Amino acid sequence: MSQAKxxxxxxxxxxxxxxxxxxxxYGFSTDIDSEKAPKGLNxxxxxxxxxxxxxxxxxxxxxxxxxERWLTMSEPDWAMVNYPQIDYQDLYYYSAPxxxxxxxxxxxxxxxxxxxxxxxxGIPLFEQEVLAGVKNRVAVDAVFDSVxxxxxxxxxxxAAGVIFxxxxxxxxxxxxxxxxxxxxVVPKSDNYFTALNSAVFSDGSFVYIPPNTxxxxxxxxxxxxxxxxxxxxxxxxxxxxxxxxxxxxxGCTAPMRDENQxxxxxxxxxxxEDAEIKYSTVQNWYPGDEEGRGxxxxxxxxxxxxxxxxxxxxWTQVETGSAVTWKYPSCILRGDNTVGEFYSIAIxxxxxxxxxxxxxxxxxxxxxxxxxxxxxxxxKSSNAxxxxxxxxxxxxxxxxFTQCDSLLIGDTCSAHTVPYIETKNPSAILExxxxxxxxxxxxxxxxxxxxxxxxxxxxxxxxxxxxxxxxHLPMEFAVEAQKLVGISLEGSVG
Amino acid sequence: xxxxxxxxxLHVSVGETEILKGLNLSISxxxxxxxxxxxxxxxxxxxxxxxxxxxxxxxxxxxxxxxxSLAEMNPEDRAIAGLFLAFQYPLEIPxxxxxxxxxxxxxxxxxxxxxxxxxAASFLRFVRDKAKAxxxxxxxxxxxxxxxxxxxxxxxxxxxxxxxLEPTMAILDETDSGLDIDxxxxxxxxxxxMRDAQRGMLVITHYQRLLDYIKPDIVHILAxxxxxxxxxxxxxxELEKSGYxxxxxxxxx
Numbered sequence: 001m002s003q004a005k006x007x008x009x010x011x012x013x014x015x016x017x018x019x020x021x022x023x024x025x026y027g028f029s030t031d032i033d034s035e036k037a038p039k040g041l042n043x044x045x046x047x048x049x050x051x052x053x054x055x056x057x058x059x060x061x062x063x064x065x066x067x068e069r070w071l072t073m074s075e076p077d078w079a080m081v082n083y084p085q086i087d088y089q090d091l092y093y094y095s096a097p098x099x100x101x102x103x104x105x106x107x108x109x110x111x112x113x114x115x116x117x118x119x120x121x122g123i124p125l126f127e128q129e130v131l132a133g134v135k136n137r138v139a140v141d142a143v144f145d146s147v148x149x150x151x152x153x154x155x156x157x158x159a160a161g162v163i164f165x166x167x168x169x170x171x172x173x174x175x176x177x178x179x180x181x182x183x184x185v186v187p188k189s190d191n192y193f194t195a196l197n198s199a200v201f202s203d204g205s206f207v208y209i210p211p212n213t214x215x216x217x218x219x220x221x222x223x224x225x226x227x228x229x230x231x232x233x234x235x236x237x238x239x240x241x242x243x244x245x246x247x248x249x250x251g252c253t254a255p256m257r258d259e260n261q262x263x264x265x266x267x268x269x270x271x272x273e274d275a276e277i278k279y280s281t282v283q284n285w286y287p288g289d290e291e292g293r294g295x296x297x298x299x300x301x302x303x304x305x306x307x308x309x310x311x312x313x314x315w316t317q318v319e320t321g322s323a324v325t326w327k328y329p330s331c332i333l334r335g336d337n338t339v340g341e342f343y344s345i346a347i348x349x350x351x352x353x354x355x356x357x358x359x360x361x362x363x364x365x366x367x368x369x370x371x372x373x374x375x376x377x378x379x380k381s382s383n384a385x386x387x388x389x390x391x392x393x394x395x396x397x398x399x400x401f402t403q404c405d406s407l408l409i410g411d412t413c414s415a416h417t418v419p420y421i422e423t424k425n426p427s428a429i430l431e432x433x434x435x436x437x438x439x440x441x442x443x444x445x446x447x448x449x450x451x452x453x454x455x456x457x458x459x460x461x462x463x464x465x466x467x468x469x470x471x472h473l474p475m476e477f478a479v480e481a482q483k484l485v486g487i488s489l490e491g492s493v494g
Numbered sequence: 495x496x497x498x499x500x501x502x503x504l505h506v507s508v509g510e511t512e513i514l515k516g517l518n519l520s521i522s523x524x525x526x527x528x529x530x531x532x533x534x535x536x537x538x539x540x541x542x543x544x545x546x547x548x549x550x551x552x553x554x555x556x557x558x559x560x561x562x563s564l565a566e567m568n569p570e571d572r573a574i575a576g577l578f579l580a581f582q583y584p585l586e587i588p589x590x591x592x593x594x595x596x597x598x599x600x601x602x603x604x605x606x607x608x609x610x611x612x613x614a615a616s617f618l619r620f621v622r623d624k625a626k627a628x629x630x631x632x633x634x635x636x637x638x639x640x641x642x643x644x645x646x647x648x649x650x651x652x653x654x655x656x657x658x659l660e661p662t663m664a665i666l667d668e669t670d671s672g673l674d675i676d677x678x679x680x681x682x683x684x685x686x687x688m689r690d691a692q693r694g695m696l697v698i699t700h701y702q703r704l705l706d707y708i709k710p711d712i713v714h715i716l717a718x719x720x721x722x723x724x725x726x727x728x729x730x731x732e733l734e735k736s737g738y739x740x741x742x743x744x745x746x747x
Binding site for chain 1: 546547548568569570572573574584585587589590594595599603606638655
């Protein structure tokens with residue numbers, strides 16, 4: 001090897017090492033007094049959580065039933081991911097900042113340390129700050145470990161009839177809605193992790209959009225895991241009543257810690273007649289370090305039900321974080337003429353493992369679905385797209401278009417595509433396209449000759465590769481996501 | 495006056511094979527040099543090693559731009575230092591518009607030189623003017639870089655990049671290949687328009703015809719990894735008649 005090349009490689013390595021510190025810029029932890037339930041999982045813990053949240057009896061019963069079912073189930077092993085056995089008795093299932101115990105009435109009463117955390121994360125909790133800025137207004141529900149810290153713009157949203165609050169508040173203030181819809185899209189025992197979540201879920205967001213209402217602003221939830229050895233089990237329930245529209249975004253980060261942390265969330269969406277839900281995720285949980293130490297296990301079940309005619313649900317996800325991702329946001333196209341969409345960018349670097357995709361279940365007539373998945377693998381990562389398109393007997397004239405593209409960077413990573421396509425109706429038209437490509441040395445050299453360094457070149461090429469998906473993100477977040485794509489791949493060339 | 499680009503006794507190997515075997519070349523600011531040579535003489539190797547491509551190992555000699563050695567520099571730093579290579583086969587980057595690429599490139603170079611980045615509005619005007627001069631459609635700026643471009647469009651796009659980056663030393667690698675005569679003329683006009691007293695150019699070509707439109711000051715013949723003859727533009731015309739056979743023979747002997 002030439003000296004020049006060695007120098008370049010050394011420089012690249014040095015640069016990457018210098019970046020490693022700031023690479024995951026959300027890796028700080030907040031030093032705050034927390035109240036935790038004792039370690040481990042049993043009926044008492046569930047009763048403890050339920051009591052903490054002053055829940056009605058029916059919800060406690062619901063949790064206990066889920067727990068009983070969970071005990072009989074086993075962890076799924078079909079995904080293309082490997083991780084050491086999780087000791088479910090060695091985790092904390094509830095952790096909340098002590099200061100939240102007094103139920104602060106306004107932000108002035110919230111522990112300043114918590115507020116500083118969100119300031120550092122760039123999450124606007126003060127409405128006037130949002131108003132002062134040029135940014136479009138976004139209402140935020142901020143969830144810290146097991147509790148919601150604050151929800152902004154509640155009053156303004158309430159004026160439009162929109163309910164946007166933490167799940168715990170919804171249980172208190174809107175029990176009928178919660179009772180009517182909870183678990184109707186993702187049944188308690190749907191899988192191992194949903195049963196676990198149903199038993200111990202702590203907080204999350206609740207959204208209800210009344211009939212014929214266009215939600216006046218973007219809604220978002222920002223999830224933050226802080227405490228070590230603590231699982232986060234949030235639950236989101238979003239209902240778009242007849243003829244309504246809502247765009248919702250969730251973001252997630254966590255401190256850098258050497259041990260793995262478990263995150264098992266459940267998201268349920270219900271779209272009634274003529275309603276439309278646009279659900280976007282920018283998932284940036286801590287992915288672990290270059291050696292694969294630490295990081296979040298992200299075992300999430302997300303499902304939307306186009307319950308009545310002409311409903312539409314669109315998932316857009318940018319998945320850059322987590323050590324292990326196991327996630328398949330899906331649509332049940334129950335009503336006639338319903339539409340389901342899934343736009344995904346999943347990026348794996350270093351030792352990250354991703355098994356992600358979607359399910360489109362066509363039950364109604366003239367239902368259509370669209371899947372655009374862009375998987376990017378770098379370092380020693382593994383990236384699998386797993387998708388199911390299923391057309392049932394009565395789903396006349398169902399249509400699906402699927403496109404799965406994989407991009408490989410370097411030669412120690414892998415990409416896999418596992419599509420399941422099944423139809424019981426001869427009038428269905430299903431298309432599946434898949435490509436795998438590599439960033440070529442020629443492309444890199446071309447960009448470098450034009451003054452871009454290798455990292456910038458990769459980021460540019462990858463952003464081009466992801467463009468079809470990025471353009472589906474709400475504008476406020478598209479720019480951020482674009483940057484995130486670049487940051488996640490830092491150190492992937494050398 | 496010292497040369498803008500000085501190549502001294504350059505030996506370059508690819509793997510175990512030595513391709514350039516003691517090449518000497520000196521280009522002053524304001525001059526246009528042409529290098530002609532048969533296939534396999536090392537023309538492309540020369541352009542790649544000047545631009546710093548991986549895998550081309552300098553075993554002896556040096557390359558100086560404005561007196562500074564490029565040999566240990568990575569490709570982007572050479573670009574920042576003012577070196578530009580118009581590629582024989584420009585690469586495609588799906589999903590990245592021509593405009594985005596140009597802007598990223600110009601700002602990367604400006605940043606590297608410690609200059610301020612250009613804002614979107616003034617950059618747009620700047621590029622549109624340049625594109626107009628090359629008779630490039632605005633539409634081409636919005637298309638993904640080189641994706642679905644014809645051969646002529648790709649080459650014209652290279653010249654657009656050159657005119658936007660305003661390099662001090664431009665290398666054109668077989669810019670005439672794959673062009674019909676009209677495209678060739680447009681490209682040559684674009685290149686000629688960029689000739690000025692501060693800039694050096696090195697035109698690498700197999701055929702004489704490009705030199706009808708980009709008139710070089712000096713012509714070199716490259717064979718067997720060395721410059722075997724240097725002369726006036728007439729040398730290119732002679733070559734057109736007699737072919738490379740004489741020179742290939744010379745080296746073998």
